[in-house]
Amino acid sequence: MTIIGKHRNEQDSTASTKGYLGQFTGVANQPHYMKDFFNAGFRLLCAGVLRRGGFGRGDRGRGRGGDRGRGRGRGRGGKDEKETWVPVTKLGRLVKDSKIQSMEQIYIFSLPIKEYQIVDHFLPTLKDEVMKIMPVQKQTRAGQRTRFKAFVVIGDSNGHVGLGVKCSKEVATAIRGAIILAKLSVIPVRRGYWGSILNEPHTVPCKVTGKCGSAVTRLVPAPRGTGIVAAPVPKKLLQLAGVTDCYTQAFGSTRTLGNFVKATFAAIGNTYSYLTPDLWAETKFAMSPYQQFTDFLAKPQEKRRV
Amino acid sequence: MIHCPFSTCDLTEPLTNSTSLVIHLKDAHKIVFKNIHHMFILLERYLNHWAKEIEAKGLEKVGIKENEDDEHYIIDPAVSTADRTLRDEIQREKLNEILKVQEKERNEDAKQKRKCLFCKNICENRQHMFGEHNFNIGLPDNLVNVNEFLDMLEAKLTGLQCLYCEKTFTSPAVLRKHMRKKKHFKISARNRLYDQFYVINYLEPGKNWENFEHDRYDSDDDRRDDSWADWDEALEEENTKCLFEDAFFNTAQSARDHMKETHGFDLEGERHRLGLDFYQTITLINYVRRQTMLGVCFSCLTRRPQTVDNMEEEEERGEWLVKHLRESGCGAKVPSMETDFWKDPQFLLPILENDPLLMIFGEEESDDEPEGGIAFEKLSLSDHESDDEDEDEII
Numbered sequence: 180m181t182i183i184g185k186h187r188n189e190q191d192s193t194a195s196t197k198g199y200l201g202q203f204t205g206v207a208n209q210p211h212y213m214k215d216f217f218n219a220g221f222r223l224l225c226a227g228v229l230r231r232g233g234f235g236r237g238d239r240g241r242g243r244g245g246d247r248g249r250g251r252g253r254g255r256g257g258k259d260e261k262e263t264w265v266p267v268t269k270l271g272r273l274v275k276d277s278k279i280q281s282m283e284q285i286y287i288f289s290l291p292i293k294e295y296q297i298v299d300h301f302l303p304t305l306k307d308e309v310m311k312i313m314p315v316q317k318q319t320r321a322g323q324r325t326r327f328k329a330f331v332v333i334g335d336s337n338g339h340v341g342l343g344v345k346c347s348k349e350v351a352t353a354i355r356g357a358i359i360l361a362k363l364s365v366i367p368v369r370r371g372y373w374g375s376i377l378n379e380p381h382t383v384p385c386k387v388t389g390k391c392g393s394a395v396t397r398l399v400p401a402p403r404g405t406g407i408v409a410a411p412v413p414k415k416l417l418q419l420a421g422v423t424d425c426y427t428q429a430f431g432s433t434r435t436l437g438n439f440v441k442a443t444f445a446a447i448g449n450t451y452s453y454l455t456p457d458l459w460a461e462t463k464f465a466m467s468p469y470q471q472f473t474d475f476l477a478k479p480q481e482k483r484r485v
Numbered sequence: 486m487i488h489c490p491f492s493t494c495d496l497t498e499p500l501t502n503s504t505s506l507v508i509h510l511k512d513a514h515k516i517v518f519k520n521i522h523h524m525f526i527l528l529e530r531y532l533n534h535w536a537k538e539i540e541a542k543g544l545e546k547v548g549i550k551e552n553e554d555d556e557h558y559i560i561d562p563a564v565s566t567a568d569r570t571l572r573d574e575i576q577r578e579k580l581n582e583i584l585k586v587q588e589k590e591r592n593e594d595a596k597q598k599r600k601c602l603f604c605k606n607i608c609e610n611r612q613h614m615f616g617e618h619n620f621n622i623g624l625p626d627n628l629v630n631v632n633e634f635l636d637m638l639e640a641k642l643t644g645l646q647c648l649y650c651e652k653t654f655t656s657p658a659v660l661r662k663h664m665r666k667k668k669h670f671k672i673s674a675r676n677r678l679y680d681q682f683y684v685i686n687y688l689e690p691g692k693n694w695e696n697f698e699h700d701r702y703d704s705d706d707d708r709r710d711d712s713w714a715d716w717d718e719a720l721e722e723e724n725t726k727c728l729f730e731d732a733f734f735n736t737a738q739s740a741r742d743h744m745k746e747t748h749g750f751d752l753e754g755e756r757h758r759l760g761l762d763f764y765q766t767i768t769l770i771n772y773v774r775r776q777t778m779l780g781v782c783f784s785c786l787t788r789r790p791q792t793v794d795n796m797e798e799e800e801e802r803g804e805w806l807v808k809h810l811r812e813s814g815c816g817a818k819v820p821s822m823e824t825d826f827w828k829d830p831q832f833l834l835p836i837l838e839n840d841p842l843l844m845i846f847g848e849e850e851s852d853d854e855p856e857g858g859i860a861f862e863k864l865s866l867s868d869h870e871s872d873d874e875d876e877d878e879i880i
Contacts, residue, residue: 311716311718312584312588313584313716314577314580314581314584314688315715325688326688327684327688328715330713344712344713348685349626349627349684350626350627350684350685351623351624351625351626351627354626386763391713392714399763401833402830402833402834404834405834406835408835408843408844409839409844410839410844411839414839426844427844428844428846429844429845430845434717434718435714435717436716436717437712437713437714437715438713438714440713441713
């Protein structure tokens, strides 16, 4: 192929058609139909960068997919692979470079997680479940505005759960947003034994309570084989948390299912807040990852190639 | 395709399109609905409601004459609040129904296999159509009645009509060639018939997805709206079965009260009297359920007599226990603490699945928390958003 510098000075019959592309890909030397191909390629690249949904094949689609839910890109599973993640937070950078081995290291230092890809990286088996979609209205000067609100719970049935809620004009956008928020709120769940310490932990380690609004939920350890004795909604949450057996009690206004679910979530989260005798040993404090990897973090990130 | 909603009307055939409907309403019934196209998806319900109103009250009360000479009555949502509230109500109902349908679809129907519209494969989901043929009708979460939708599109294709430009062709091969060349692997955006399959069209009357596309997008408004307290639904019936008979109650509380009154079995009272802790209460409840199932009174252990057992009727058998409790007052006589069943671990496993009766007691039990004040803060995850609720919000 021709070299950039050289190209400029050459007398070329197709010099007028060089354009921007001509400098890089030697397009001007190609037959005309190939030029179109390269042009299309450049447009495709732009499309990818702007994240407007990948390969439009020329038609940027006022088709029914259109703007709606950025459907074009999402719907096309396969061709348009997930764009590689470029982290923007320090934690993200550490995770991307495998300096951190597991979620638990993040939890020990209570580092806030702001990028959902971090959670995806450590917990690829997270399953999400939409609990409810409801329309909510808001009174504005221009009349009422109705939107959809999605409530999502996510978990891997092995010690991690998260809750997310998001409001949006379209159902799909609301669900997607809620899933991302749920991933950001993932919390570890401590499980224990009821009687004998055999096999895997199956129930909560002790009686724990969670409160939200006026709804109070109490989780009580149960023997193996009890199953989860709870109302359907918190039951789903407990199943996704990986708790196999548990008694629950609900007090206060269980009318507000939203607060009820949040109270259960708080209760599950409290399993790791409770200091049991086996945790009495003195902790050896370690350096926070930010401290440990300062040198790595000080290096500027590789610029993302456009 | 709609029938005239008035029962006194002579027209028996259905009206096939909106213009003929409007004309018919104007001529035959002297009514003009303003902005009726807003309600197209909900037309039938809307018109039926108005028809009933008009037949009940008479047209003069309900409509407004534009001017004295005009024969027609006008029903206008901008003017009549009744109309506006009616439209809002109907639309909200429909929206909730649609969401329920969508939920069902999401859980069950999405897994069904379906033959691809364009080639002969049977694909599990629409990924195939998107991937292979670049056919996009939108994200599955935005659609409703998907099977109907796909059926409709399939019918169009077998009718040799292109999905996008709607021109008819002579044979399937020609049609396929046309679609491939022109890349018409999408559906016509303007076709109103497809509106009913997209949930966004049900959001507000009169606005379909085109309005929303141009709407200013205020996603930063959402921070306030992400509160869980909006989910104001009651827990679905905690179908609680009485411990002694086959009666079901809507809440565990009412079941408890019923047992206290009818059978003399006071759960709370017994707990306090005997000083039962959590696990003992569970044991007691499960034990009573088990005994009832076997036809034995839990207190005096008398079996249901043979004659009653032989009867086929469940009710007859159940009634025996109720009668027995009433006569002997066994409901109040909980077996003493020395009895064997208290230590039997099988009664810690619930006899009935998701027994709501096991979920309501024990509120006064102190939360075994250390005295430190720090622990209490961790416990409550109060809904911060609800503290400064936007007063404009109507949910």
